[in-house]
Amino acid sequence: xxxxxxxxxxxxxxxxxxxxxxxxxxxxxxxxxxxxxxxxxxxxxxxxxxxxxxxxxxxxxxxxxxxxxxxxxxxxxxxxxxxxxxxxxxxxxxxxxxxxxxxxxxxxxxxxxxxxxxxxxxxxxxxxxxxxxxxxxxxxxxxxxxxxxxxxxxxxxxxxxxxxxxxxxxxxxxxxxxxxxxxxxxxxxxxxxxxxxxxxxxxxxxxxxxxxxxxxxxxxxxxxxxxxxxxxxxxxxxxxxxxxxxxxxxxxxxxxxxxxxxxxxxxxxxxxxxxxxxxxxxxxxxxxxxxxxxxxxxxxxxxxxxxxxxxxxxxxxxxxxxxxxxxxxxxxxxxxxxxxxxxxxxxxxxxxxxxxxxxxxxxxxxxxxxxxxxxxxxxxxxxxxxxxxxxxxxxxxxxxxxxxxxxxxxxxxxxxxxxxxxxxxxxxxxxxxxxxxxxxxxxxxxxxxxxxxxxxxxxxxxxxxxxxxxxxxxxxxxxxxxxxxxxxxxxxxxxxxxxxxxxxxxxxxxxxxxxxxxxxxxxxxxxxxxxxxxxxxxxxxxxxxxxxxxxxxxxxxxxxxxxxxxxxxxxxxxxxxxxxxxxxxxx
Amino acid sequence: xxxxxxxxxxxxxxxxxxxxxxxxxxxxxxxxxxxxxxxxxxxxxxxxxxxxxxxxxxxxxxxxxxxxxxxxxxxxxxxxxxxxxxxxxxxxxxxxxxxxxxxxxxxxxxxxxxxxxxxxxxxxxxxxxxxxxxxxxxxxxxxxxxxxxxxxxxxxxxxxxxxxxxxx
Numbered sequence: 001x002x003x004x005x006x007x008x009x010x011x012x013x014x015x016x017x018x019x020x021x022x023x024x025x026x027x028x029x030x031x032x033x034x035x036x037x038x039x040x041x042x043x044x045x046x047x048x049x050x051x052x053x054x055x056x057x058x059x060x061x062x063x064x065x066x067x068x069x070x071x072x073x074x075x076x077x078x079x080x081x082x083x084x085x086x087x088x089x090x091x092x093x094x095x096x097x098x099x100x101x102x103x104x105x106x107x108x109x110x111x112x113x114x115x116x117x118x119x120x121x122x123x124x125x126x127x128x129x130x131x132x133x134x135x136x137x138x139x140x141x142x143x144x145x146x147x148x149x150x151x152x153x154x155x156x157x158x159x160x161x162x163x164x165x166x167x168x169x170x171x172x173x174x175x176x177x178x179x180x181x182x183x184x185x186x187x188x189x190x191x192x193x194x195x196x197x198x199x200x201x202x203x204x205x206x207x208x209x210x211x212x213x214x215x216x217x218x219x220x221x222x223x224x225x226x227x228x229x230x231x232x233x234x235x236x237x238x239x240x241x242x243x244x245x246x247x248x249x250x251x252x253x254x255x256x257x258x259x260x261x262x263x264x265x266x267x268x269x270x271x272x273x274x275x276x277x278x279x280x281x282x283x284x285x286x287x288x289x290x291x292x293x294x295x296x297x298x299x300x301x302x303x304x305x306x307x308x309x310x311x312x313x314x315x316x317x318x319x320x321x322x323x324x325x326x327x328x329x330x331x332x333x334x335x336x337x338x339x340x341x342x343x344x345x346x347x348x349x350x351x352x353x354x355x356x357x358x359x360x361x362x363x364x365x366x367x368x369x370x371x372x373x374x375x376x377x378x379x380x381x382x383x384x385x386x387x388x389x390x391x392x393x394x395x396x397x398x399x400x401x402x403x404x405x406x407x408x409x410x411x412x413x414x415x416x417x418x419x420x421x422x423x424x425x426x427x428x429x430x431x432x433x434x435x436x437x438x439x440x441x442x443x444x445x446x447x448x449x450x451x452x453x454x455x456x457x458x459x460x461x462x463x464x465x466x467x468x469x470x471x472x473x474x475x476x477x478x479x480x481x482x483x484x485x486x487x488x489x490x491x492x493x494x495x496x497x498x499x500x501x502x503x504x505x506x507x508x509x510x511x512x513x514x515x516x517x518x519x520x521x522x523x524x525x526x527x528x529x530x531x532x533x534x535x536x537x538x539x540x541x542x543x544x545x546x547x548x549x550x551x552x553x554x555x556x557x558x559x560x561x562x563x564x565x566x567x568x569x570x571x572x573x574x575x576x577x578x579x580x581x582x583x584x585x586x587x
Numbered sequence: 588x589x590x591x592x593x594x595x596x597x598x599x600x601x602x603x604x605x606x607x608x609x610x611x612x613x614x615x616x617x618x619x620x621x622x623x624x625x626x627x628x629x630x631x632x633x634x635x636x637x638x639x640x641x642x643x644x645x646x647x648x649x650x651x652x653x654x655x656x657x658x659x660x661x662x663x664x665x666x667x668x669x670x671x672x673x674x675x676x677x678x679x680x681x682x683x684x685x686x687x688x689x690x691x692x693x694x695x696x697x698x699x700x701x702x703x704x705x706x707x708x709x710x711x712x713x714x715x716x717x718x719x720x721x722x723x724x725x726x727x728x729x730x731x732x733x734x735x736x737x738x739x740x741x742x743x744x745x746x747x748x749x750x751x752x753x754x755x
Contacts, residue, residue: 310655
């Protein structure tokens with residue numbers, strides 16, 4: 001060992017700094033005290049103290065999703081690590097790059113059921129992209145550099161690095177990032193050119209094409225969104241985005257059909273069903289998109305572009321898979337398209353657009369206009385109208401409010417929309433907004449919430465207060481777990497078992513107790529002024545917007561139905577396919 | 588949809604690091620894949636490389652998924668589907684303990700001879716036989732030994748390698 005030997009904790013801080021980390025979300029405890037001591041002695045990394053470790057991981061997700069950089073979490077052993085599990089699973093499902101550092105009892109204590117010991121690598125193995133237990137301080141720097149490489153390359157995901165307390169104290173030499181090259185992990189970035197040519201050929205000759213793009217576009221960086229927009233406009237074809245893909249293509253564009261899936265637009269789902277060529281980029285044919293698999297888009301040839309080979313043919317068999325990074329492949333596609341001087345004959349796809357316009361005319365997101373009650377959709381639209389010019393960052397919790405936000409809030413750029421898509425984690429929105437606000441201190445960050453979800457991580461109000469984060473929490477308060485109530489209404493004979501949220505707090509007083517501003521609206525007029533007031537305040541706000549408790553999210557593809565069999569609301573000329581018996585077993 | 592169930596022998600070259608076997612097993616149990624047989628052992632000590640051989644069953648779509656999911660694990664270098672790649676050799680070793688007397692002892696030795704099994708332990712009322720071969724050969728041998736007093740059996744699981752000069 002040379003004279004430059006550092007303690008494990010110092011090595012860790014240096015490695016994080018060399019990885020460009022400026023912010024860590026964490027919570028101290030016995031097994032990470034040496035790391036917190038090292039943090040105390042430096043100034044390059046800012047530590048954000050959350051109020052529960054689950055909040056730290058979601059905050060790191062919000063930070064990552066809104067910046068494109070990996071989010072970093074630091075928690076202690078045992079309960080610190082187990083509290084992080086939900087967030088890790090959430091990040092795995094939504095492909096968010098996270099590096100989560102967990103303390104562990106000293107190596108000689110491992111396996112002895114020591115105080116605050118748990119098998120962190122065992123528990124987190126299925127909910128991380130990869131995890132490590134560091135057994136030697138000399139390995140620590142290499143493992144951290146590898147961890148960042150794994151979290152951010154290929155399909156991004158969470159990585160856990162479990163660091164026993166003695167490793168944090170022991171001394172070793174530092175290994176700089178340049179000296180670390182991963183032994184095995186080299187995800188493919190460039191697509192197979194032959195296949196890309198074939199895809200361009202299929203796309204050029206399509207008569208009823210549709211682009212179906214997802215979170216992979218966001219993960220491939222803003223360049224991928226720009227290339228996607230360029231390519232889609234060159235073709236003149238329609239495009240739909242998944243929940244995770246919103247903002248990947250400008251939502252106000254005429255070629256945009258809105259979100260697809262269980263609560264997607266009528267035109268998006270029908271276009272997916274009736275298309276002859278489907279161009280899927282960075283999406284994964286999940287059950288919320290496909291509906292009943294054997295009825296999914298029966299007439300189409302499917303092109304699937306994804307960086308993860310295991311996404312290919314997982315649920316839906318595709319005709320032309322291309323493995324690689326979305327931005328690289330789109331770049332090649334555009335180049336090949338231009339080289340062939342291809343032009344889409346407008347007459348060829350005109351009948352397809354005419355059909356799409358007929359579907360569009362159903363206006364499937366329509367809702368009853370009334371000035372008595374606040375319609376939740378109206379609340380989202382009013383919010384959108386008042387803040388759209390401020391380039392806002394929007395997070396959500398999970399449930400009806402999330403779907404209305406996804407349907408009605410129009411995202412023009414990537415990295416502005418943060419939601420828990422795959423795992424559907426209630427309680428995600430507030431900490432995620434916190435992370436986004438830390439990353440973008442001068443931007444408007446709004447958590448569109450429900451009154452049930454917000455209670456799941458309400459303790460993070462205290463974090464907002466400590467760091468003076470002016471996050472706006474816009475609660476669509478219907479006093480129900482709205483999506484649970486909706487399913488019980490439609491599928492369980494209106495037996496509303498345990499879905500009414502009793503004994504809610506007074507959100508105005510709750511906000512005030514945390515040093516935030518509390519606002520409340522019960523009529524549409526009050527709501528408009530509430531939004532103005534909320535934006536004007538440079539402090540955290542909880543806005544309690546009392547909305548129509550009976551409103552449902554439409555369209556809805558009931559479970560077990562095909563993706564073109566949608567229940568529509570009254571305003572869109574109600575259609576009501578029923579959930580099937582098999583569908584009842586689905587979530 | 589093709590629903591035919593196929594049996595495939597898949598080999599994976601992996602880093603010999605702690606937890607790698609748990610990752611593979613967790614992948615199979617977490618995603619509901621079948622494991623008929625699984626063996627793992629270090630094959631290159633200098634480079635810390637192990638080889639895992641898995642015999643699994645599933646529809647063609649599931650088999651494709653299994654390979655893609657295995658390949659996605661960070662410590663996995665390569666995944667090869669020996670069943671698809673062409674001719675390959677599968678071998679398993681088993682130790683069988685037979686407890687008997689009189690005519691049954693003679694019969695056990697006679698059958699062992701036919702199967703080229705070796706007696707590696709003997710007492711006045713038992714034998715331990717060692718047999719190598721395909722899994723089905725070992726099944727057949729065990730079936731014949733059962734009425735002759737088979738009381739205990741230990742099998743290694745399948746080791747597999749492709750025929751011809753190419754490495755995995």
